[in-house]
Amino acid sequence: xxxxxxxxxxxxxxxxxxxxxxxxxxxxxxxxxxxxxxxxxxxxxxxxxxxxxxxxxxxxxxxxxxxxxxxxxxxxxxxxxxxxxxxxxxxxxxxxxxxxxxxxxxxxxxxxxxxxxxxxxxxxxxxxxxxxxxxxxxxxxxxxx
Numbered sequence: 001x002x003x004x005x006x007x008x009x010x011x012x013x014x015x016x017x018x019x020x021x022x023x024x025x026x027x028x029x030x031x032x033x034x035x036x037x038x039x040x041x042x043x044x045x046x047x048x049x050x051x052x053x054x055x056x057x058x059x060x061x062x063x064x065x066x067x068x069x070x071x072x073x074x075x076x077x078x079x080x081x082x083x084x085x086x087x088x089x090x091x092x093x094x095x096x097x098x099x100x101x102x103x104x105x106x107x108x109x110x111x112x113x114x115x116x117x118x119x120x121x122x123x124x125x126x127x128x129x130x131x132x133x134x135x136x137x138x139x140x141x142x143x144x145x
Contacts, residue, residue: 020060022110022127025140028055029108029131032062032138041136048073049080059119063139069100072136089113090123102130103137117143 032055036044047055048062055062056075064073069085085096095113102109108131115126128141 019145020057020142022129022142024057024060025127025129025142028057028060028062028140029129029138031055032064032140033131033133036133036136036138041134045073048075049077051075059117059143060140065096065099065103065137065139067100067104067132067135067137069096089115095128099128099130099137099139103132107132115141115143119143 032044032048035047035054045064048064051061061075062073063071063075066072070081070083071079072081074080085100086094087096089095091114093113095111098111098113102111108129110127110129112125112127114123116122117124117126125144126141127144128139131138
């Protein structure tokens with residue numbers, strides 16, 4: 001039931017706004033958390049890495065990071081296993097440190113930063129919802145216009 005609710009929430013916000021919004025990111029992360037609890041972390045990693053449509057919707061997708069900050073699953077598979085913690089955003093903000101702090105601390109929350117939007121090629125404001133699930137953090141981000 002929960003997964004179905006997540007899909008309905010995702011589709012309703014996208015159909016109204018034509019672009020993903022905060023509800024979509026939260027729903028996607030929660031759907032990923034439920035998937036991990038049901039099928040395990042390794043299956044979630046495989047699904048993320050192969051851009052499974054259940055967890056990949058163009059500019060809105062799920063990624064996974066360990067609590068040290070290493071990317072362990074991402075639709076852009078070249079990022080897997082890399083430590084980008086100290087690579088800042090366009091304004092010099094070390095936003096990945098903040099993501100790890102959110103995951104280690106309260107376990108869920110938003111991180112704002114600027115990043116190149118792959119659809120437009122331009123740097124744009126982005127907000128990512130971080131949700132800790134056991135020893136990993138799921139991340140789902142949206143670009144703000």
